[in-house]
Amino acid sequence: MLVLILAILIGLIPAAIASSKGHNFFLWWLFGAAIWIVALPCALFLKPDRKTLDAQVLATGDSKKCPHCAELIRREANVCRFCGRDVPAATTAANPYLGSPSYFDPNRPETGDLGQSPP
Numbered sequence: 072m073l074v075l076i077l078a079i080l081i082g083l084i085p086a087a088i089a090s091s092k093g094h095n096f097f098l099w100w101l102f103g104a105a106i107w108i109v110a111l112p113c114a115l116f117l118k119p120d121r122k123t124l125d126a127q128v129l130a131t132g133d134s135k136k137c138p139h140c141a142e143l144i145r146r147e148a149n150v151c152r153f154c155g156r157d158v159p160a161a162t163t164a165a166n167p168y169l170g171s172p173s174y175f176d177p178n179r180p181e182t183g184d185l186g187q188s189p190p
């Protein structure tokens with residue numbers, strides 16, 4: 072019984088390492104609990120799962136993907152730090168003025184003088 076509990080606890084180590092590299096925590100926990108001595112070096116030398124890690128970073132909304140080199144850059148960036156090319160300005164979610172319909176409503180009457188009547 073003690074061996075089983077120890078295996079379950081010690082399986083958390085390779086699971087945590089693999090999870091930090093974007094891999095499935097539960098599968099690596101099972102692997103680590105079953106054959107810990109094999110799972111630990113495998114987890115240490117495991118390559119990071121770039122797709123999963125990129126998706127996690129993109130989900131936070133702090134980054135965007137460069138359309139030229141596909142590297143992750145800050146959402147506010149106008150120039151890519153990897154390839155040096157210009158990237159489109161921040162999307163509507165980043166600019167609070169673009170999200171407001173009153174600023175760019177084509178049916179909005181033009182006042183021209185900020186709504187003040189002439190003296």
Ligand SMILES: [Zn+2]
Nearest residue numbers: 137140151154
């Ligand atoms: Zn780039």
